[in-house]
Amino acid sequence: MSPKEYILLTPGPTPLPPSVRAKLGEPILHHRTHEFGKIFAQVIADMQYVFRTKATTLMMTCSGTGSMESAVANLLSPGDKTLVHSTGAFGNRFAKIQKAYGIEPMTIFEEWGEAAQPDRLRKLLQATPGGFKAVFFQHTDTSTGVVNDIETLAKVVRENSDALVVVDAISGLAAERLETDAWGVDVALTGSQKGLMNGPGLAFAAVSDKAWKAVLAAKLPRFYFDWRTMKDSLPDQETPYTPAVCMVVGQAEALRMIREEGIENVWKRTDALAEHTRKEVAGKLGLKLFAKNPANILTGAWLPDGVDGNKLLKEMLAEDKISIANGQEKLKGKIIRIAHMGHITKADVDAGIAALGRRLSKVGV
Numbered sequence: 592m593s594p595k596e597y598i599l600l601t602p603g604p605t606p607l608p609p610s611v612r613a614k615l616g617e618p619i620l621h622h623r624t625h626e627f628g629k630i631f632a633q634v635i636a637d638m639q640y641v642f643r644t645k646a647t648t649l650m651m652t653c654s655g656t657g658s659m660e661s662a663v664a665n666l667l668s669p670g671d672k673t674l675v676h677s678t679g680a681f682g683n684r685f686a687k688i689q690k691a692y693g694i695e696p697m698t699i700f701e702e703w704g705e706a707a708q709p710d711r712l713r714k715l716l717q718a719t720p721g722g723f724k725a726v727f728f729q730h731t732d733t734s735t736g737v738v739n740d741i742e743t744l745a746k747v748v749r750e751n752s753d754a755l756v757v758v759d760a761i762s763g764l765a766a767e768r769l770e771t772d773a774w775g776v777d778v779a780l781t782g783s784q785k786g787l788m789n790g791p792g793l794a795f796a797a798v799s800d801k802a803w804k805a806v807l808a809a810k811l812p813r814f815y816f817d818w819r820t821m822k823d824s825l826p827d828q829e830t831p832y833t834p835a836v837c838m839v840v841g842q843a844e845a846l847r848m849i850r851e852e853g854i855e856n857v858w859k860r861t862d863a864l865a866e867h868t869r870k871e872v873a874g875k876l877g878l879k880l881f882a883k884n885p886a887n888i889l890t891g892a893w894l895p896d897g898v899d900g901n902k903l904l905k906e907m908l909a910e911d912k913i914s915i916a917n918g919q920e921k922l923k924g925k926i927i928r929i930a931h932m933g934h935i936t937k938a939d940v941d942a943g944i945a946a947l948g949r950r951l952s953k954v955g956v
């Protein structure tokens with residue numbers, strides 16, 4: 592079976608618009624040319640539009656996690672005190688990356704399905720003399736489908752400390768409102784394969800002036816992910832090393848589409864599809880929704896007791912050619928996650944819900 596017959600309802604990669612696929616198949620350009628430089632510069636400018644920032648914006652050739660690691664390596668020095676406000680698997684990833692670099696973060700663990708509580712954050716900041724170098728958040732935690740109130744959380748950080756605000760917006764960007772500059776986010780991170788409607792392989796970071804001061808002073812080791820070399824190459828419309836040229840060309844087309852639609856309209860469209868999906872999943876299928884503060888990127892729902900989620904999703908993929916995401920870590924086999932960001936359409940979501948409904952009735956639910 593050709594993979595083109597699959598309906599992808601996964602929170603990354605998400606389906607590619609036909610015009611992006613066509614761009615990915617074009618003859619390759621050399622990366623040290625004026626022609627490529629112009630496309631790269633346009634991608635950076637369009638990313639600033641999507642991030643809602645005037646801050647220096649960098650592109651990296653890696654998946655989203657690489658951008659998370661780059662933030663750790665570029666902002667911190669040995670012995671720095673940091674805080675991770677974790678709402679799921681991706682918050683925990685931020686902590687793991689820091690530990691790999693010898694940093695021992697303090698972590699607030701929210702119960703999975705709950706959003707980050709500003710009051711818990713405020714209390715911890717006020718009870719920590721000396722404060723933190725940086726506080727790390729997820730815009731949306733894809734493992735639970737929760738959206739965090741970054742506007743309020745960033746404000747709490749600013750009012751109670753000097754810490755940098757670092758936000759993983761890898762799944763949230765171009766799906767949920769994010770105002771990098773207006774909300775005082777120092778570093779916003781994202782990847783290409785979710786709301787940005789491109790294949791996996793590119794990541795981006797918007798880095799505020801305050802964060803650049805930390806970058807220049809930071810002592811952790813870095814080479815490939817050194818933001819200083821990336822920034823130095825920007826005036827020449829280049830990257831320090833060979834970028835994923837084809838993905839950049841594809842990204843330019845996806846960003847052109849986002850600009851044409853308007854980022855506010857992208858948020859509204861995603862919001863409407865999320866609302867529709869939650870209604871269908873809770874109403875038509877009768878499943879209990881997972882997140883208390885559900886994001887627009889995906890809908891997570893509990894499977895009824897006794898249903899083997901691993902088996903159900905495997906069969907759905909093999910027989911219906913529909914890919915719905917499983918739960919992660921402790922939620923594997925227990926919840927399903929239906930994505931509705933990027934180029935995913937209402938028809939895709941409806942096909943997924945119908946197939947899920949048929950499979951649930953087959954097992955007697």
Ligand SMILES: *Cc1c(COP(=O)(O)O)cnc(C)c1O
Binds near residue numbers: 762
């Ligand atoms: C997808 C995702 C990542 C990064 O995953 P990669 O597989 O490295 O692209 C990080 N954080 C969140 C919230 C994500 O959704």
